[in-house]
Amino acid sequence: MAEIVFEHVGKSFGDTKVIENLDLTIEDGKFTVLVGSSGCGKTTLLRMIAGIGPATYGRILMDGKDITHQPPEKRDIAMVFQNYAIYPTMSVRENIEFGLKNKKVPKPERDRRIAEYAEIVGMTPYLDRKPSDLSGGQRQRIALARAMVKKPSVFLMDEPLSNLDAKLRAAMRVELIELQRRLGTTFVYVTHDQIEAMSMADTIVLMEKGEIQQIGCPEEIYHEPANIFSAQFIGTPPMNIMELGEGIRYGVRPESIVMEAQKLDNMALYRKGHIITREMLGAELQFKVRLSDGGTIMVRSPREDLAEDTDVWIMAKARHIHFFGADGIRLGHGGPQGLLDKLGGLNE
Amino acid sequence: MTNVADIEKQALREARRIKHRSWLTSYLMVLPAMAFLIAFVLYPTAAMLIMSLYYGNAKNPFKSWRGLQNYNMRADFWVALRNTAAYTGMALVLVMILSILFAQWMYKARKLNNVAQTLFFTPHLVAGVSAGFIWSWLMSSQPYGLFNTVLQPIYQILNVPSIRWLDSSDTAMFSIVLMNTWKSVGYYCLIIMSAMKSIPTEIYESARLDGSSSIKTFFKITIPMISPQLFFLLITITTGSFKVFDSVRIMTNGGPGDATRVLSMYIYDYAFQRNNTLGYACAAGIIMMLIMVAVTVFDFAFVEKKVHYQ
Numbered sequence: 001m002a003e004i005v006f007e008h009v010g011k012s013f014g015d016t017k018v019i020e021n022l023d024l025t026i027e028d029g030k031f032t033v034l035v036g037s038s039g040c041g042k043t044t045l046l047r048m049i050a051g052i053g054p055a056t057y058g059r060i061l062m063d064g065k066d067i068t069h070q071p072p073e074k075r076d077i078a079m080v081f082q083n084y085a086i087y088p089t090m091s092v093r094e095n096i097e098f099g100l101k102n103k104k105v106p107k108p109e110r111d112r113r114i115a116e117y118a119e120i121v122g123m124t125p126y127l128d129r130k131p132s133d134l135s136g137g138q139r140q141r142i143a144l145a146r147a148m149v150k151k152p153s154v155f156l157m158d159e160p161l162s163n164l165d166a167k168l169r170a171a172m173r174v175e176l177i178e179l180q181r182r183l184g185t186t187f188v189y190v191t192h193d194q195i196e197a198m199s200m201a202d203t204i205v206l207m208e209k210g211e212i213q214q215i216g217c218p219e220e221i222y223h224e225p226a227n228i229f230s231a232q233f234i235g236t237p238p239m240n241i242m243e244l245g246e247g248i249r250y251g252v253r254p255e256s257i258v259m260e261a262q263k264l265d266n267m268a269l270y271r272k273g274h275i276i277t278r279e280m281l282g283a284e285l286q287f288k289v290r291l292s293d294g295g296t297i298m299v300r301s302p303r304e305d306l307a308e309d310t311d312v313w314i315m316a317k318a319r320h321i322h323f324f325g326a327d328g329i330r331l332g333h334g335g336p337q338g339l340l341d342k343l344g345g346l347n348e
Numbered sequence: 349m350t351n352v353a354d355i356e357k358q359a360l361r362e363a364r365r366i367k368h369r370s371w372l373t374s375y376l377m378v379l380p381a382m383a384f385l386i387a388f389v390l391y392p393t394a395a396m397l398i399m400s401l402y403y404g405n406a407k408n409p410f411k412s413w414r415g416l417q418n419y420n421m422r423a424d425f426w427v428a429l430r431n432t433a434a435y436t437g438m439a440l441v442l443v444m445i446l447s448i449l450f451a452q453w454m455y456k457a458r459k460l461n462n463v464a465q466t467l468f469f470t471p472h473l474v475a476g477v478s479a480g481f482i483w484s485w486l487m488s489s490q491p492y493g494l495f496n497t498v499l500q501p502i503y504q505i506l507n508v509p510s511i512r513w514l515d516s517s518d519t520a521m522f523s524i525v526l527m528n529t530w531k532s533v534g535y536y537c538l539i540i541m542s543a544m545k546s547i548p549t550e551i552y553e554s555a556r557l558d559g560s561s562s563i564k565t566f567f568k569i570t571i572p573m574i575s576p577q578l579f580f581l582l583i584t585i586t587t588g589s590f591k592v593f594d595s596v597r598i599m600t601n602g603g604p605g606d607a608t609r610v611l612s613m614y615i616y617d618y619a620f621q622r623n624n625t626l627g628y629a630c631a632a633g634i635i636m637m638l639i640m641v642a643v644t645v646f647d648f649a650f651v652e653k654k655v656h657y658q
Contacts, residue, residue, distance in 0.1 A: 051557075072557045085551050087568075103559055150558075
């Protein structure tokens with residue numbers, strides 16, 4: 001169990017400033033996901049916690065104790081790497097045992113723990129195999145067992161699922177969530193995949209260019225995006241953003257748009273559109289629609305009867321419309337009434 | 349009208365023609381290599397084997413039949429064999445350890461290391477004969493011998509006689525090993541370093557998180573992961589050292605006494621410097637070859653088990 005606090009932390013690689021003056025608290029016992037596009041500084045933060053990429057300035061606290069200059073082995077953390085970083089020349093057992101041996105854990109205790117955690121990750125039959133004989137998913141499990149067996153206060157995971165195929169990734173996602181619930185340990189998980197972030201996190205920390213864009217639970221991030229970046233990062237396809245004039249922009253998620261051949265009542269937004277493309281995704285369809293002003297938007301809808309190259313009405317309810325100021329910051333749901341009225345003025 | 353059988357037959361003929369042509373092409377492609385192998389390896393080996401059964405000299409190798417009598421080795425053969433083994437052992441240990449240490453040192457990307465790499469590698473480009481000459485001057489006991497001139501103050505402080513390098517039977521062999529180590533360490537270091545660079549940094553980071561000390565990381569992770577290259581070094585250094593000739597010939601010519609007489613010099617001596625001992629020299633050559641084969645087979649049978657291939 002541990003809470004991690006970053007205080008005015010910065011990191012530069014040579015002249016490149018990756019992170020500047022960052023403050024962040026990672027809650028004890030929670031599953032926190034650092035998410036953002038590549039180069040946003042999320043892995044840099046994780047490596048600071050691990051102690052393998054020290055901060056250029058600032059302090060990092062773990063349960064109130066300053067660990068900024070503590071060597072990694074003294075930090076009571078374990079890390080799972082993207083490429084697993086399994087020791088290829090050691091057997092599965094030796095891989096799991098290595099950290100314990102270095103900690104001078106006595107042999108009977110080591111054996112007991114190896115048996116326990118090999119069982120948890122389902123690798124018991126493979127303990128004496130070499131990693132090169134195992135599949136990607138199995139190697140991932142070794143990496144997990146190797147991390148868990150140390151019983152750390154904090155688990156750090158750097159895109160641990162990105163090398164797995166889609167099916168296995170989905171299964172491992174569920175397993176990791178269960179694991180975190182069972183262990184009750186602080187998990188810090190780095191990913192660029194918004195779906196992973198949404199499905200696994202208690203708290204999402206959304207980052208871009210070394211700055212935190214938003215911190216919140218998945219529901220908050222989805223329903224109340226702090227800014228345009230946040231609104232467009234989460235959701236596939238990203239939120240449609242359109243100009244309202246005077247620097248104000250408004251946005252509607254593709255799945256919140258109501259698209260019909262006829263005009264419906266009680267909507268806040270009415271636009272004429274023309275379907276350009278139509279993709280069948282299974283439960284839903286994804287449409288690309290050209291608006292009368294020439295702009296295009298994406299729409300997700302279950303309406304299989306709407307064909308390509310037809311005219312439709314694009315509509316949305318007031319509560320699904322987000323307004324953003326000139327600085328990209330969200331002005332609240334539905335926005336001030338004045339903005340809704342202004343939008344109404346543009347309706348067709 | 350063409351019937352089906354005809355078409356089938358034609359297709360079959362065509363397939364056979366293509367197969368025949370690709371067979372021919374593949375053999376034509378390996379032909380040059382095969383020709384060289386036969387002309388410069390298989391034929392000389394066979395010739396040596398046959399000559400080793402005769403009494404004769406370079407002009408007339410087949411003066412009379414001696415059978416296996418040439419294989420009754422003279423006492424000085426064992427001296428040469430022992431010298432060769434000593435040389436190989438020293439060279440192997442020294443070159444291996446130094447190239448691993450230098451590689452570990454130069455592994456990190458620093459400006460100094462680029463310079464150091466070039467400096468270490470340059471001796472490899474120097475011809476063996478030239479290197480031998482230079483080092484015999486450096487090690488000379490004459491007033492122009494650089495090493496002893498530089499070391500003189502130290503000898504005086506320690507109150508010890510100066511090292512006689514190539515002039516003493518105790519140090520001559522080691523001096524030659526030293527020269528050849530200087531000459532080859534940069535090359536082997538480069539091989540080891542590239543192997544080290546191929547180890548993912550995450551593995552080292554993971555080891556740090558696992559609380560592994562740097563010495564433990566070196567022996568438990570670095571060494572096993574570069575073991576294929578170390579095995580390659582073992583084989584090439586062993587076989588290369590066993591055949592050492594030019595440096596010994598230049599620096600000591602086998603002396604002082606017989607202290608640095610190695611097998612290839614011994615064979616050269618008996619083949620071309622003496623009367624009618626070509627057959628005996630060939631027999632020594634065959635034995636040397638068999639020893640090298642045996643050592644290599646041993647390496648592959650027992651040492652290779654410890655090698656971790658990815």
